[in-house]
Amino acid sequence: MPELPEVELARQVLADALGREVRDVDDHDDWVCRPHAPGDIAAALRGGKLTEAHRRGKTLWCETENADGEPGPNLGLHLGMAGQLRFAGRSGPPGPRRFRGRDEKPEWFRFGLTFADGEQLRLFDTRRLSRVRLDPDLDALGPDAGEVSRTDFRTRVGRGRAPVKARLLDQSVLAGIGNLLADETLWQAAVSPARPVHELTADELTDLHKALRKSLRAAIKHGGVHTGEIIGHRRAGDHCPRCGAEMAHGTVGGRSTWWCTKEQA
DNA sequence: ACTCGTGTTAGCTG
């Protein structure tokens, strides 16, 4: 589920946890918490508190403070393909119907923080591809896709010979763009996903940057990337909502890709 | 039964 817009909403949930004493930590899932052993994260955080909630691209992390007020390790969270963060008893994130009401089965509970006031922040993930780890390495991430300047965007995305969609999905180039947001951005800019970046003009790169900002703003406002204009048309036999031409399907950069056969030729 | 997938990454190839 999560791309940059969803993760930003998750960050806002996480921000609600700041400043409260951590009474207990459930880090039983050794796959989600790898390479830490069960109990390691609990031992590092118990008695302390989270002090700041940050996000770059799809990666979340919190600064922490131990019981003596000394700086503690950063707590890193990545929601993978299907992770959701929520306080027990509060409503979950917006999203497609199929994700609602089916996401709180006990077996999908992967990680939890219980605070001294009794509230519990929970990570649910059907697919178990979320990651929780101490002091995550952020060096491999490019600048946040929502913050990057037009010039920086053109330099980074325009470098190399890969198909432009592969470049947009590369988290070391820009952090935060996932498969749906890439299709939405390319459709908004009317650029073919398979075009090698070295063939793109400066104008096309500028259009892509504009389209990215527009798509991001709309997705954050409306509750997620699934609200994008082209997303509902990523189906066999469907048509482009702008020109009516048929949608095409294929694999670009290793990911399932849909584009307009006429405008993104 | 069988295929697909809103993400990441180790390992392979040229």
Added chain:
DNA sequence: TCAGCTAACACGAG
């Protein structure tokens, strides 16, 4: 060495 690609990861949905 680097850029790019593929398979694997785990598991529910269609």
